[in-house]
Amino acid sequence: MTRSTASPLEGVRVLDCTQMLAGPFATQLLADLGAEVVKIERAGYGDITRTTGPTVGDSGITAYFASLNRGKRSVELDLSSEAGAAAFESLAETADVLVENYRPGTMEKWGLGxxxxxxxxxEIVYCSISGFLEGPYRDLPAFDMVVQALGGSMSITGQEDGPPVRPGIPVGDVCAGMYAVVGIVTSLYGGGGEYVEVPMFEGLVSWLTERAGRTFVTDEPYPRLGTAHPTLAPYRAFETADGWFAVAIASDNVWESFCAAIDRPDLLEDDRFATNDDRVENREQLRSELEALFRERSSEKWFSLFREHELPGAPVRNTRELFEDDHLCESGVLDDLEVGGVEFPYPLCPIQFSEATTRSGHGPPQLGEHTEAVLSAVVPDAEMDRFVGDDRS
Incomplete structure (x- = not known):
């Protein structure tokens, strides 16, 4: 394995036997960090997300697939067939990393464990992304919804008097994908030659952090409070004249600055709100005091006031407004991606290195686009017709 300072993982070859979200997210990060990622897809069908619309322009590629497979090379290969498994083994000889997220035992069934x-x-780093480690749930179908339900995140998301809510971001999938990259890079640093398993469920449980700590201390489930916080106040979203604004007052000193900025010394002098503990105990009275105040101005005017006084708070952006945000546009983490005649900014890996760069400017592949180019390096020419047909030019 050779390395270059151009991109941290340049010279690393990854065989990507993943689909849906957790696995492709992991290999997408590896690609952004400079690795060559060869995506192995089922012949004639490919990754499941290739059929999960909407489609981008006239590309025939869905937005779902495009968002997780930029810069990868697509190879159609039936791993369950003798010829496909043999070709894959030849590719594995040239690889540094293999990532798969099939149900446990699938790769072993094909003789590719x-x-x-x-x-x-x-020397290969072989990473399996699974739903669960060994235990009663080992063979349970692992979708993000299932993992979020079992892993606690749904129970603490939503309004206090409402039902549990699935967080808008697929945190079970993303969590597993990020842990996979940590495990893979750690193993590569140690020289490779290792099996790495990353579970969605146990990974998401580890993200509970303080939520778990509070549960252990109080012996009570962590509360579901919408945008509010159980031990800080005011710490929630307030409706404004034209949207919503998130406020994060986490100390008494910041509370004093906040009251001064909004010209409400009476709140500072009110015994009900003297300390954070007081404000938490009287959170409903405090909410009533602030709700009318926040509706007097637009979200952007509140944002200007908070920035002027160096207070923690921000407008709640939707996913359309976000990509027009001045800071995000100037930060250098958006890439101008063109797919099917449609141009749009797309977020890259946000890690910044002093001596290296991440990759950009690479679109998603068509199904099987690189089958011949990749396999011709490891499969005898006389056998290539099995994989690309006899219509090669």
Missing amino acids: YEEISAINP
Whole structure:
């Protein structure tokens, strides 16, 4: 494995046997960091998300697929067939990393598990993204919704008097994808030759952090409070004249600055709100005092006031407004991606290096776009017709 300062993982070759979100998110990060990612897709069908609309322009590629597979090379290969498995083994000899997120036992059923692949390439990092580690749930179908339900995040999301809510971001998938990259890069740093398993469920449970800590101390489930916080106030979103504004007052000193900025010394002198503990105890009275105040101005005017006084707070942006945000546009993390005649900004890996760069300017592949180019390097020419047909030019 060779390395270059151009991109941190340049020279690393990844075989990507993943689909849906968790696995492709992980390999997308590896691609952004400079790795060559060869995506192995089912012949004639490909990643499930290729059929999950909407489609981008006239590309035939869905927005779902495009958002998770930029810069990858697509190879159509039936891993369940003898010829496909043999070709894959030849590719594995040239790879540094293999990532898969099939149901446990699938790769082994095809003779492509860690034991078989490591016998061919002892230095490979073989990463499996699973739903659950060994235990009663091991074979449970692992979708983000299932993991969020079991992992606690749904129970603490939503309004206090409402039902549990699935967080808008698929945190079970993203959590597993990020842990996979951590595990893979850690193993590469150590020299490779290792099996790495990353579970969605146990990974998401680890993200509970303070939520778990509070539960242990109080012996009570962490409360569901909408945007409010159980131990800080005011710490919630307030409706404004034209939207919503999130306020995060986390200390008594900031509370004093906040009262001065909004010209409400009476709140500062009110015994009900003297300390954070007082404000938490009287959170409903405090909410009533502030709700009318926030409706007097637009979200952007509140944002200007908060920035002027260096207070923590921001307007709640939707996903359309976000990509027009001046700061985001100037930060350098958006790439101008063109797919099917449609141009749009797309977020790249946000990690900034002093001596290296992340990759950009790479679109998603068509199904099987690189089958011949990739396989011709490891499969004898006489056998290539099995994989690309006899109509090669």
